[in-house]
Amino acid sequence: GDSVTQMEGPVTLSEEAFLTINCTYTATGYPSLFWYVQYPGEGLQLLLKATKADDKGSNKGFEATYRKETTSFHLEKGSVQVSDSAVYFCALLIIQGAQKLVFGQGTRLTINP
């Protein structure tokens, strides 16, 4: 069935380091792909999305490109900040039927000053 696999965490980086969080997916059809972020004590917020192959989603310095050939949607940021510390979830949207979001297991990111 449809699934999302994320890079296992936790990930700890120093401020201004380069970040990559890997995400691959398995899906029938052509899903939309998302990254959500969950800051400590808060709910999920949409970070970015891409709805078709080769689309690049970007927000707050984060980017991810929908790669159909590798079924991937890796999250990247060139220079992380302490405020980026959070849990990041990759997700795909199953468009058929109820249009459900399927989440990866989440990656906890900690940025040290």
Place this chain on the structure above:
Amino acid sequence: GAVVSQHPSWVICKSGTSVKIECRSLDFQATTMFWYRQFPKQSLMLMATSNEGSKATYEQGVEKDKFLINHASLTLSTLTVTSAHPEDSSFYICSARDLQGYNSPLHFGNGTRLTVT
């Protein structure tokens, strides 16, 4: 932007009692709301899809008689955990999509932490 309000944010109850969690879309209408459960350090697992005016659709393995879902209006869905037990302790999150269609984003509530003693 669109806001989903979830209430309560945390609740502690005794084993055997029932707990109701509300999910409201504050500034948009949602024909469909989703209920997720998040275990510590794990992902969100979809429990059920709640459709306004009809019965909820439950995911495999989720007991519908234990997790009662009611979606009485376009802005409110409720999840009732009946006869709660300690293993039901978890973080429950609802989400809603507005009427604009499948490509509109899901908006999430801040979640409800349920602790059953």
